[in-house]
Amino acid sequence: MSETFNPFSDAYAAAHLADEARSLSSTLLLAPAQEPRRLTALRHWLSQIADALAEKCAEPADDDQIKRYKGLMIDLREFANDINATNHIVPSGMEIVLKAFQEQLHPGGIIILPPEPYLKRKAETIGWLMSGVEECGLSVPLGDAVPSSAFVLQYPLGEQDNVMNAPLQLATLYLKLTRGVLQPKSATSGGYDYSREIALRALGPAYLFAYYAQRQNWRAASPLSAIQHLLKEQGWLDHPTLGRLLERISSEVSKETRDDIVDTPEWKALCDKIPAYTPEQFDAEVPILWERLKQLLPPNELGMDEVESENPASLVSILNAGWSFYLLHMEDLYKILGSKTAQDKYDAKMVLNRLLTKGVELSQITQNWRTARKAIGQ
């Protein structure tokens, strides 16, 4: 494994940070149709800072410098959020992927995806209004105006097409699914929030890889508990390809967490409701999807030799194929694309993200199409 794809190396962390900076920079260049001249100049300045930061990350740096780079990245993102520079970014890869999952996991629900904070406030206000109406004993039918099952999924500014990190956002969707199993106080601040552990159980290694890559960028990392227990229970630690990697990541992450959550009745009830992603599913689907990625094809389909699409890949396997391909086979993609410079390699990573986005989108469309065909008797 080269240093670039060794999740425990400084080079991996620096490359991850540089990729985020490049992504934020290109996001900032996608301007809205009309804006004041000074705002345009400000966006361009922020974009240049992000580019310069990405370049700087490629140079050797000590821990203090890396810490300063991370701090600058967080400040840049917050400032870009504040000037609300990106309300025109639709559709995003993240939106396509999260909506496909929502359709499968929570049909009938609706997600609001705000790259900009004001939409979140709007969604929260709708929630407050609904509670206020109820508390005042008013009877105002919701109709179509307010979705009865709306929830907000947020992703960081600049990361709208980095669907490899979608597992982190999906944890919120799993939190939604815990409602009805957990008491309201358990699902919110009053009790333990099981969403990350449930996401790990349901999404498998893809969640852990995304979590581990991303946690360096959080001001305070959210804990992921009972990780070794969860991986062991499903047999992931014995997996011939991923086992050692998962074991090392889990031992690093476990230092900061608690393990007693798996003994609670709430956890057992959640496990009954939300099935786990298993090594057997991984082995049955992911190697086929790697082959598609090596051919610059979206990993949407398991049948390589069929003309008609009859065997769409599962959405979870697509995300797992993406992360495991990145860690184990990305050099193949560099070779095909002739990627040499850091910018080339970032572009190659975005190719991988595009292929994953299309894989998820087409897999879901194929499933829906097959259901519709059955419904009309074809």
Added chain:
Amino acid sequence: MTSVLGGIEIKQRMREAFPSKLVITPILNGDQQIPDHAAAVDLRLGPQFIVAKRSHFAQIDARDADSLTPVYQSQEHFDVGMEGEIVIHPQQFLLAATLEYLRIPMDLTGSVIGRSSWGRIGLIIATATAVHPGFTGCLTLELQNLGDTPIVLHPGTRIAQIAFYRVGADPASFTSRVYRAKYVAAIGPEFSRLGNDADWKMINQLKR
């Protein structure tokens, strides 16, 4: 000798191993999209669109690469979803993409045309028709309504077709070909990159 591939041959090429494999994915209804007797594959409309907001820029001069920037910034991107729809008004121009993602082997080239059923109601589908060997991605479609009546477009409908012709090249050369990562694996409609043409350097020089 250049010859067009028939339906049976297209299906055979889709079943071959890489690198000579032709990929068109997903084929949601094989009998409909690649009938044995036809010499083309029907392609479906994808859910993503780009519409230019004309009042936001004065003109397009591709010679000045920067002049394309405001046009790019004045576009609206839509994803209406497979359950949604979009209306194209008389004389309106918009960019769409095929639902299908294609990978063309090095010994084939493709040619995209509209389906006549749409043409007869005034919808022109594709103007840039050549798809080169080695292409990977979704095809951008340039749609224009030349009729007098607005037309509702529904993603998933069969809107265009692609015919394949043989090219005298070794299919094995696919893997050794170097692509620019920025330009491969398009997954939705893509705006013009005319400003990047190398010719502009020469044309600018001539104008000095």
